[in-house]
Amino acid sequence: MNDLQPVLRLEGIVKTFPGVRALDGVSFDLRPGEVHALMGENGAGKSTLMKVLGGVLAPNAGQIYVAEKPVSMTNPQAAKALGVVFIHQELSLAGELSVAENIFLGELPLKSFGRVDWKKLYADTDKILKTLNVSFNARTRVGDLSIANQQMVEIGRALTVDPRAVIFDEPTASLTDAEKVVLFEVIADLQTRGVGIIYISHRMEEIFKITDRISVLRDGQYRGTLNTAETDEDKVTQLMIGRSLDLSRNVSHHEMGDIALEVRGLSCGHLFEDVSFNVRKGEVLGFYGLVGAGRTEIAETIFGLRTPSAGQILLNGQEVQINSPIEAIRLGIALVPEDRKDQGLVLGMNCKDNMTLPQIGRLTKGPFVSDRAELAIFDKYRDKLDIRTPGWRQSVGNLSGGNQQKIVIGKWLSMHPEVLIVDEPTRGIDVGSKSEIHNLIRDLAAQGFAVIVISSEMPEVLHVSDRIVAMFAGRVMREFTSEDVTEDNLIQAISGLTGDKAA
Amino acid sequence: MTVLTRQNLGSFLAKQGILIAFVLFMIGFAMVNQRFIAMDNISGVIRSSAILGVIAIGVTFVVIGGNLDLSVGSMMSFSTIVVLDLHDKIGPGLAIPAMFALTLLLGAFIGFLVGYLKLNSLIVTLGMLSAIHGLTLTWSGGKNMDIADKSGTWFSFFGQDRIMGIPVPILIFALLAAVLAMVLSRTSFGRKVYAVGGNGQAATFSGIPRARIVFMTYLISAFCVAVAGLLQASRSLGSQNTVGQGLELQVLAAVILGGASLLGGSGTVFKTVIGVLILGFIQNGLLLAGLDFYVQYMVTWAIIILAVWLDIAAKRGHLWSPIA
Ligand SMILES: Nc1ncnc2c1ncn2[C@@H]1O[C@H](COP(=O)(O)OP(=O)(O)OP(=O)(O)O)[C@@H](O)[C@H]1O
Ligand SMILES: [Mg+2]
Numbered sequence: 001m002n003d004l005q006p007v008l009r010l011e012g013i014v015k016t017f018p019g020v021r022a023l024d025g026v027s028f029d030l031r032p033g034e035v036h037a038l039m040g041e042n043g044a045g046k047s048t049l050m051k052v053l054g055g056v057l058a059p060n061a062g063q064i065y066v067a068e069k070p071v072s073m074t075n076p077q078a079a080k081a082l083g084v085v086f087i088h089q090e091l092s093l094a095g096e097l098s099v100a101e102n103i104f105l106g107e108l109p110l111k112s113f114g115r116v117d118w119k120k121l122y123a124d125t126d127k128i129l130k131t132l133n134v135s136f137n138a139r140t141r142v143g144d145l146s147i148a149n150q151q152m153v154e155i156g157r158a159l160t161v162d163p164r165a166v167i168f169d170e171p172t173a174s175l176t177d178a179e180k181v182v183l184f185e186v187i188a189d190l191q192t193r194g195v196g197i198i199y200i201s202h203r204m205e206e207i208f209k210i211t212d213r214i215s216v217l218r219d220g221q222y223r224g225t226l227n228t229a230e231t232d233e234d235k236v237t238q239l240m241i242g243r244s245l246d247l248s249r250n251v252s253h254h255e256m257g258d259i260a261l262e263v264r265g266l267s268c269g270h271l272f273e274d275v276s277f278n279v280r281k282g283e284v285l286g287f288y289g290l291v292g293a294g295r296t297e298i299a300e301t302i303f304g305l306r307t308p309s310a311g312q313i314l315l316n317g318q319e320v321q322i323n324s325p326i327e328a329i330r331l332g333i334a335l336v337p338e339d340r341k342d343q344g345l346v347l348g349m350n351c352k353d354n355m356t357l358p359q360i361g362r363l364t365k366g367p368f369v370s371d372r373a374e375l376a377i378f379d380k381y382r383d384k385l386d387i388r389t390p391g392w393r394q395s396v397g398n399l400s401g402g403n404q405q406k407i408v409i410g411k412w413l414s415m416h417p418e419v420l421i422v423d424e425p426t427r428g429i430d431v432g433s434k435s436e437i438h439n440l441i442r443d444l445a446a447q448g449f450a451v452i453v454i455s456s457e458m459p460e461v462l463h464v465s466d467r468i469v470a471m472f473a474g475r476v477m478r479e480f481t482s483e484d485v486t487e488d489n490l491i492q493a494i495s496g497l498t499g500d501k502a503a
Numbered sequence: 504m505t506v507l508t509r510q511n512l513g514s515f516l517a518k519q520g521i522l523i524a525f526v527l528f529m530i531g532f533a534m535v536n537q538r539f540i541a542m543d544n545i546s547g548v549i550r551s552s553a554i555l556g557v558i559a560i561g562v563t564f565v566v567i568g569g570n571l572d573l574s575v576g577s578m579m580s581f582s583t584i585v586v587l588d589l590h591d592k593i594g595p596g597l598a599i600p601a602m603f604a605l606t607l608l609l610g611a612f613i614g615f616l617v618g619y620l621k622l623n624s625l626i627v628t629l630g631m632l633s634a635i636h637g638l639t640l641t642w643s644g645g646k647n648m649d650i651a652d653k654s655g656t657w658f659s660f661f662g663q664d665r666i667m668g669i670p671v672p673i674l675i676f677a678l679l680a681a682v683l684a685m686v687l688s689r690t691s692f693g694r695k696v697y698a699v700g701g702n703g704q705a706a707t708f709s710g711i712p713r714a715r716i717v718f719m720t721y722l723i724s725a726f727c728v729a730v731a732g733l734l735q736a737s738r739s740l741g742s743q744n745t746v747g748q749g750l751e752l753q754v755l756a757a758v759i760l761g762g763a764s765l766l767g768g769s770g771t772v773f774k775t776v777i778g779v780l781i782l783g784f785i786q787n788g789l790l791l792a793g794l795d796f797y798v799q800y801m802v803t804w805a806i807i808i809l810a811v812w813l814d815i816a817a818k819r820g821h822l823w824s825p826i827a
Contacts, residue, residue, distance in 0.1 A: 346702040347701070360695065
């Protein structure tokens with residue numbers, strides 16, 4: 001493979017934003033038929049590099065070569081015409097349109113007089129969907145799809161042309177294991193067709209499973225390329241963050257207090273039914289299940305965003321009615337939501353304002369907000385979570401994906417809630433910060449907080465939880481303690497294969 | 504590299520375009536007519552911009568909160584007619600608070616519809632524009648409203664007097680701008696307005712009472728309209744039923760010129776004041792240049808569209824872009 005000329009080559013790419021040197025002379029090459037991982041901490045410049053490659057951003061300096069010919073990618077269409085397609089980290093679909101319209105957006109097949117050829121559109125789309133092996137069809141409204149399925153639509157978009165290179169920017173961040181398998185099949189298929197794949201992810205298992213080479217960026221600089229077969233996680237981590245990580249399992253056995261939150265027979269329509277569980281002060285309760293198992297909906301109900309159709313919620317032994325997030329927050333409940341872009345952040349607002357938003361009413365001195373009180377909180381959590389930003393004035397929308405997620409986490413941690421619910425807390429977060437966040441969750445529990453962690457990542461749930469609730473299709477299938485849980489029986493429980501339903 | 508420089512120039516133009524256009528306008532006007540930059544002309548422009556400015560400050564809150572208010576012009580006609588009518592019936596001391604109460608009631612009604620019932624603000628305020636016009640005509644019986652004793656009332660203070668040589672309307676405009684600028688930029692309420700307009704769902708997830716915040720923005724807008732009605736009535740001591748007609752678009756133009764996004768979540772009181780002044784000076788300049796009054800309408804519209812275009816272009820970083 002080595003003697004083939006690269007499909008794509010970047011040389012000395014520089015990209016600066018006000019106050020940030022996001023890319024500092026990065027070079028990189030992609031061979032046909034290889035899966036090339038791009039790794040680096042949050043804010044290292046991965047997405048920026050790919051945006052330059054995909055024609056979304058113009059570099060300040062540097063040259064791109066496609067099949068060794070210098071090209072300039074002035075817009076995404078130009079890139080696509082050269083066979084370079086880009087699947088973004090943040091989804092960018094039109095929710096009101098159908099799957100077919102989204103996939104062929106801007107290049108709908110036409111008949112005479114500019115009429116859309118719907119028949120051809122749907123047929124072409126179905127052909128693409130078939131290779132993706134998905135359950136929805138060309139006419140489904142995109143807004144009705146789960147995030148995972150929307151991701152599939154985004155991938156479908158890339159397949160409308162005969163691509164030379166496909167860029168995946170954290171494609172698996174919101175996919176279930178089963179969906180990942182499908183994605184990897186799609187990638188393997190592209191590979192055999194000689195397409196080069198650039199694959200960005202923070203998940204080491206995936207990287208080692210599917211990639212051929214790994215290139216590492218750090219603080220906007222190219223740090224080197226490793227052959228996947230000849231390296232290991234530790235070496236990659238070293239290159240990424242300059243030190244090794246201690247990833248040993250962390251079950252600090254501290255005293256647990258009384259039950260902080262108890263849920264009895266909670267139902268909400270058909271979203272979830274008859275759900276009962278409790279979490280003690282000082283305990284981390286994991287919720288594991290497939291996307292769509294109803295875990296997020298339970299969290300939203302506890303947080304006052306949905307009205308339960310039956311059941312009770314008890315806080316410190318007292319039954320409570322929670323009708324809105326305002327009431328939930330007042331009762332000391334916090335929710336780090338699943339979708340940071342839509343639910344977690346006001347993208348146009350700066351970092352500090354986002355972080356202090358839920359408690360802004362308390363941070364006043366006289367009639368005015370106290371800058372000092374706000375900055376104290378911001379500085380504390382920026383350091384604690386290692387948030388990379390040129391300053392608190394930066395718009396959150398300009399931060400890298402992982403750093404955005406950290407702002408959301410800081411926003412709720414700084415509230416010192418009694419019950420903290422985190423829904424997919426480390427989606428898109430780099431390995432170093434991930435273990436930081438896991439430690440933070442454990443620390444919070446040790447300080448006596450009750451924490452509920454919803455996650456689709458098995459290692460994460462196993463790593464942080466004292467107990468694990470396994471859900472399937474809106475029902476609690478089984479509850480595990482950290483002693484009796486194994487990967488196998490967890491997988492069984494969440495796929496509905498087990499009959500024994502524990503109380 | 505040529506591509507890059509052209510792009511940089513484009514994004515610079517996109518960000519600063521409105522200021523550049525303004526400066527060019529000013530230089531052009533000053534060359535056509537020296538009077539344009541005379542001190543008394545400048546003070547005159549600010550003074551005649553005061554009414555527009557006061558309303559625009561209120562509408563800034565509504566727009567940042569992610570909504571529109573097209574009813575302000577018609578609402579100001581209402582305030583003006585009501586305060587003039589009540590002046591002779593119950594005396595100015597009671598007429599003013601009564602007019603404020605009624606105007607705030609209208610604002611509360613709109614705020615209820617848009618905030619709590621979550622109706623589309625464009626439809627609601629467009630409807631209210633004509634409904635309030637009807638209300639005004641019913642109140643006045645369709646006749647012009649005049650104060651009987653125009654020289655014997657202290658009511659003329661707000662629109663006609665000066666304090667230390669500065670016209671009272673300018674003082675009120677400045678005071679209101681200063682206070683509301685503080686409210687918007689320094690209080691937790693102001694922060695919540697930005698959050699609700701910037702991303703309503705995230706605001707809800709952060710425990711911000713979205714409906715109440717939207718409701719409050721309309722109350723503020725109505726309060727500003729009431730102040731403007733007071734200035735208008737006090738200046739002329741008599742009025743037609745249609746004094747505020749068309750004001751809503753000028754207000755919107757000023758707010759957008761100031762850089763507030765119609766999508767909500769951005770803008771400041773200070774920038775709106777700049778927008779108001781830009782609009783005032785351009786209209787004044789057109790008059791001094793000898794153009795007819797009604798040319799203003801066309802030019803104002805051209806400016807609005809230019810401003811909206813630049814607003815979007817600034818977000819994209821390109822003046823023109825094939826992608827959305
Ligand atoms: N539009 C922008 N304006 C200003 N700064 C930006 C902008 N886009 C990215 N940056 C900055 O550039 C740097 C690199 O960001 P980038 O999104 O490429 O990181 P990343 O490696 O993809 O991180 P993650 O793993 O968190 O997704 C960050 O410091 C980020 O804050
Ligand atoms: Mg990224």
